[in-house]
Amino acid sequence: MQSLVLSNTLSKKKEVFKPLDKNNIRMYVCGPTVYDFPHIGNARPLIVFDVLFRVLKKIFGGDSVTYVRNITDIDDKIIKSSNEKNIEFKKLTEEITKSFHEDCKFLGCLKPTFEPKATDHIDQMIEIIDTLLNKKYAYEQKGHVFFDISKFPSYGSLSKKTIKDLNAGSRVEISKIKKNPGDFVLWKPSKYNEPSWDSKYGKGRPGWHIECSAMSKKYLNTSFDIHGGGLDLVFPHHENEIAQSFCANEKFLAKYWIHNGYVTVNKKKMAKSENNFITINDLKKKYNGQTIRLAMLFTHYTQPFDWNEKILKDAKITLDKWYEFYIDDNIKINENNLTFLLDDLNIPNMITNIHKLYNYAKEGDLESAKQLNASCKFLGLFSQNKETWFKFNKKTSIKPEEINSLINERNNARKNKNFKKSDEIRDYLLKNNILLEDEANETKWKFKE
RNA sequence: GGCCACGUGGCGGAAUGGUUACGCAGAGGAUUGCAAAUCCUUUUAUCCCAGUUCAAUUCUGGGCGUGGCCUCCA
Secondary structure (H helix, E strand, C coil), X not given: CCCCEEEECCCCEEEECCCCCCCCEEEEECCCECCCCCEHHHHHHHHHHHHHHHHHHHHHCHHHEEEEECEECCCHHHHHHHHHHCCCHHHHHHHHHHHHHHHHHHCCCCCCCECCXXXXXXXXHXXXXXXXXXXXXXXXXXXXXXXXXXXXXXXXCCCCCCHHHHHHCCCCXXXXXXXXXXXXXXXXXXXXXXCCECCCCCCEEECCCHHHHHHHHHHHCCCEEEEEEEHHHXXXXXXHHHHHHHHHHCCCCEEEEEEECCEEECCEECCCCCCCXXXXXXXXXXXXXXXXXXXXXXXXXXXXXXXXHHHHHHHHHHHHHHHCCCCCCCCCCCHHHHHHXXXXXXXXXXXXXXXXXXXXXXXXXXXXXXXXHHHHHHCCCCCCCHHHHHHCCCCCCCCHHHHHHHHHHHHHHHHCCCHHHHHHHHHHHHHCCEEEEECCCCEEEEECC
C-alpha cells in the first residue's frame, strides 16, 4: 500500500506519515469546551479526524491506534454560562457533554479510544506547572502562575509568528501582572463563588491550555504522532501547548500538526461571537446526519467550507442515488478505492470515485456496487439500511392504503383517457409529497423529498 | 501595522508544466397521453499584468480582491 501523506502545519507541507511506533499510533484532537451546544463549525474536526482515525486503523490495524479527544469542562466561558443560567457548572458541563455525544453519534463518528475530562486531571496539570516553575519557565504573581514565553526561543514556530510581531498590535489589554504581554496563564485564582481546586499557588483553577498538555501526556506519553484540531486553535492554543509541554518534558509534543479549515457563512468564519452559527441540534430537525457528514466531506479538509443549503441538497441527492445500491453486508474496501484517502485525505477524489462505482453498478456490475458500499461505509456513511434511509424524515398526511387506491383510481381514469382526472390525482398526491412514476406495468410512488 | 491563507464554468469542487476531472443545475433528443424516472448527446472556467518555458490554470514576481490570526473560538 502506498504511504499516507498529511499536510503538516509545522512545515506547511505535505509529509509522508512515519509513525513513531507503528504498533502504537497516537493521535490527540482537541475536543469541545462544553459551555454551549456544538455548532457545525465544531462538527468539522469531529468528522475530519474521525475519517483520519479510520484510515490509521485501516493501515496500522484497529488495535494499534489510540485516539484521544478531550473534553474541557472547566474554563471562564463555562463559569460565565453557568452563572448566567444560575446552575452549578458541573450540571451545565454534563448536559452539554451529553448533547455533544448525541451529536457525535448523529454525525456517524466512532468513539475515540479515550475521552478524558479536564476536571479529572487537575493533579496532572499541577504537576506540569510545578515542573515549569522549578525550571524557571514559569513564574508566580498574585495567585497566578504564568508561562514566560521569552524563555522559549522557538515560541511561535507553529503559527509562524514572532514574539516581536505579537506585541506590535495587540487588541487585548495588556495585563500589568505579566512580564510579557504574550505570557499565558497556567493557573489563576478563583473568586469565592467559582469552582476551585487547592494548590500551593492558592485556591484556583487551571488556565486554558494546560489541560491538553496534561491529558495528552497521561494517555499518549510525552511525544506522540498527530495533534489535531480546528485552524483557530493554531494560535494561541497549540502554540502554548507546544511551549509548555516542550519546556516541561524536554521532548517534542507531536510530530504532525493537522488542522481543518473553517466552516464559513458567506465566506465569514462561523463563530459564536459572530452570531452566525447553526447548531447541530437545529440541523437535526431537518437533515439526516449522513447528509451533513457527506456535505462536509465534499470539501477537502484544509480548505474553507462555506455553509449553504444547496450543498446539503446536493449531498441528499447524492446519497439518494448511492443508497439505491445499498447492500446489507460488511464488505471490505479494496486498496484501489482507498488510495484517495492516503493522499492527504483527498475525500473529494474518493467521492468522484464512488460516482464512477455508481455508474458501473448501474450497468449491472456487482463488484462495483460492493465497493460503493465499502467506500461509503469507510467514510462513515451508509449507517442505515436502504429502507430506513428512504423513510427518513418523510412526512405525508396520506396513508399508504389511500395512496394505492388513488393510484388505482388514476390508472382507471388513464385507461379511459380521462387525463384531466388522472392529472388531478397526481397533483393532489404531489402536494402531499408523493411523487408518481408510471412504469410499463405498474405505477410506483415515492416521497418527493 | 505585522504575519498567513485563498481566488477554477450558473453553483459545489479536485487535479495538473502540454491531452482542460467529477457532482448538481441548464440545453437538446429518445421515451411518455402529459409528466416523473431512466437512457443518449451537449454548452459554460482556471482574478489581472509581467517573467521563465517550445508550452503556465499550474512555477516566479507584481497588482487587485476576499478571508483569517495577532492571546474568546473547532
